[in-house]
Structures are given as structure tokens and as C-alpha cells.
Amino acid sequence: xxxxxxxxxxxxxxxxxxxxxxxxxxxxxxxxxxxxxxxxxxxxxxxxxxxxxxxxxxxxxxxxxxxxxxxxxxxxxxxxxxxxxxxxxxxxxxxxxxxxxxxxxxxxxxxxxxxxxxxxxxxxxxxxxxxxxxxxxxxxxxxxxxxxxxxxxxxxxxxxxxxxxxxxxxxxxxxxxxxxxxxxxxxxxxxxxxxxxxxxxxxxxxxxxxxxxxxxxxxxxxxxxxxxxxxxxxxxxxxxxxxxxxxxxxxxxxxxxxxxxxxxxxxxxxxxxxxxxxxxxxxxxxxxxxxxxxxxxxxxxxxxxxxxxxxxxxxxxxxx
Numbered sequence: 530x531x532x533x534x535x536x537x538x539x540x541x542x543x544x545x546x547x548x549x550x551x552x553x554x555x556x557x558x559x560x561x562x563x564x565x566x567x568x569x570x571x572x573x574x575x576x577x578x579x580x581x582x583x584x585x586x587x588x589x590x591x592x593x594x595x596x597x598x599x600x601x602x603x604x605x606x607x608x609x610x611x612x613x614x615x616x617x618x619x620x621x622x623x624x625x626x627x628x629x630x631x632x633x634x635x636x637x638x639x640x641x642x643x644x645x646x647x648x649x650x651x652x653x654x655x656x657x658x659x660x661x662x663x664x665x666x667x668x669x670x671x672x673x674x675x676x677x678x679x680x681x682x683x684x685x686x687x688x689x690x691x692x693x694x695x696x697x698x699x700x701x702x703x704x705x706x707x708x709x710x711x712x713x714x715x716x717x718x719x720x721x722x723x724x725x726x727x728x729x730x731x732x733x734x735x736x737x738x739x740x741x742x743x744x745x746x747x748x749x750x751x752x753x754x755x756x757x758x759x760x761x762x763x764x765x766x767x768x769x770x771x772x773x774x775x776x777x778x779x780x781x782x783x784x785x786x787x788x789x790x791x792x793x794x795x796x797x798x799x800x801x802x803x804x805x806x807x808x809x810x811x812x813x814x815x816x817x818x819x820x821x822x823x824x825x826x827x828x829x830x831x832x833x834x835x836x837x838x839x840x841x842x843x844x845x846x847x848x849x
Contacts, residue, residue: 627774630643630686646837670735679809683817701804711792715790759773779841
């Protein structure tokens with residue numbers, strides 16, 4: 530009966546063939562994987578430095594339509610497993626703004642971004658609730674402190690998966706890989722870390738950038754509470770440079786074009802995977818991990834990442 534229902538639905542869309550055809554063309558555009566960009570200087574020790582290559586899903590429209598009719602799965606696919614296994618649980622979800630992974634647009638109470646979409650899919654499948662139906666917005670330092678104390682069930686905000694962090698969290702398999710870059714004023718000649726001798730580096734409290742300063746004793750640090758303030762510090766001359774995930778850098782530069790900033794340098798060997806973080810050694814976390822793996826296996830993670838980060842896809846190595 531389910532198959533016949535799907536078949537009837539496919540046939541009923543006959544007059545919308547052109548629209549589906551265009552949709553498939555958009556979906557089938559091959560992805561080019563490149564090493565690039567890591568979490569906003571939250572680079573402790575890399576867990577996994579090997580990026581997986583994107584698959585090329587170059588099927589024609591008619592091949593896909595035939596497959597959907599034959600198997601009743603492509604257009605309408607099997608619905609994701611909605612176990613609702615956590616429907617009686619209220620979880621603490623802590624997030625820190627890091628556009629475009631976590632961003633605020635129209636409503637301070639409703640963040641958006643790829644991390645938010647992944648968390649919402651986890652919630653849809655497992656049924657967990659959040660306090661006042663909201664995610665808790667906080668600074669990176671506050672979020673990390675809360676997460677390590679075990680008081681947060683989910684922590685997110687373009688966080689890189691590292692060996693050091695895995696000691697404190699249950700870390701998902703990374704959904705995308707990227708690297709760190711240095712941002713300066715557009716008219717500055719800084720193009721290497723060594724050029725920061727007797728200059729000032731803006732850092733966000735809670736990151737691991739201080740280790741770079743330890744290796745460059747002539748460098749001064751200007752500590753602030755948020756990623757935005759690091760950009761503000763450089764733009765206004767309070768600091769000369771900042772280190773951040775390249776996608777985050779490009780997002781800020783795009784949305785703040787009059788700030789006069791540029792990506793001056795990409796740090797070699799800083800590629801890490803970005804992931805979601807769950808409470809360590811928790812039965813809830815084990816259920817979230819299982820559900821996240823299902824999302825990887827059925828292509829949902831891939832779809833969300835491509836949809837949310839499409840503007841930067843040439844800079845990314847996407848986990849399939």
C-alpha cells in the first residue's frame with residue numbers, strides 16, 4: 530500500500546516535471562573538495578586530519594525518476610526514524626554565535642545556521658525538549674565551561690573536534706573540515722605569523738590562540754569576549770590581526786564590507802573537523818550519537834551542510 534501511494538504521488542506530479550528536473554540539476558552539481566578552514570582558533574590537537582572526498586552524484590533526471598518509481602524511495606524516501614526516545618527529557622542546549630554555523634538574524638531567541646539545523650533534526654528524531662523551547666545563547670568561554678562541567682547536554686558553535694576536547698565531551702563524527710586563517714586590515718602588509726612581532730593579536734577568551742603567542746614572545750594579546758569583538762578590534766585599530774576559521778572570516782567580511790578587512794594568511798596544517806559536542810558518558814549522549822550516525826548514514830547531515838554552507842562549498846571538505 531505504501532508503494533502504491535508513492536507511485537500515485539509520483540504520477541500526480543507529471544505536470545511539475547520541469548520543476549523537479551531543475552531541482553535535480555541543482556542537487557547533482559558536483560562538489561569540489563579542498564583543504565581549507567578550521568574552527569575560530571579553537572584548534573587544540575587535531576583528532577582527524579584526513580578529509581573525506583565528496584562523492585559525485587551525477588545521475589540524470591530520468592534515471593532518478595525511474596529509480597523513484599521502481600523503488601518508491603527517491604522522491605519521497607523512507608521517512609527518518611523518529612524514535613522519540615528522549616521525548617520525556619528536557620536538555621540544556623548551549624550555543625555560541627559563530628556565523629554561519631550559529632548566527633542571529635531576526636530573532637535573538639531563534640538562532641540559525643548549520644549547527645542549529647543539525648540540532649533541530651536531532652530533536653525532531655528523538656523528541657527531546659529544551660527549557661522554554663530555546664537554545665541557551667552564551668559566549669564561547671561560558672559555553673565551554675558549562676559543557677565541561679556536565680551541565681549542558683549539547684554544545685555547539687563551529688567547534689573543532691580535538692583530542693583534548695574528546696576527553697571532556699562525547700564528540701560526533703565531524704560533518705565538515707576546514708582550517709584557520711589570519712585576518713588583518715586590508716591595507717596592512719602582514720602576511721605571516723612572524724610579522725606580528727611587536728604587533729597585537731586579538732583573541733577570543735576560551736580559544737587556544739594563546740599557544741601561538743607563547744611561540745611568538747614578541748606578540749601582544751588583546752583579549753575579548755566574542756568573535757565579533759576580535760573583528761571589531763582589528764577594524765578599529767585596537768589590534769593588528771586575529772585568527773579564526775576561514776568560513777567565519779569570510780562571513781564577517783561579507784556582512785561587514787566597510788570594515789576594511791581581508792584574509793591575509795592561511796595557516797598550514799590547521800585543518801580539523803567541525804562537530805557537535807554532547808555531555809560526556811551520558812545515556813542521553815549515547816542516544817544522540819546513535820541518531821546522529823543515522824543522520825550521517827541516510828544523507829541528512831550531507832544535505833543540511835550543503836544547504837547551509839552552499840556559499841562556501843568550494844572551501845570545504847564535506848563529510849559524506
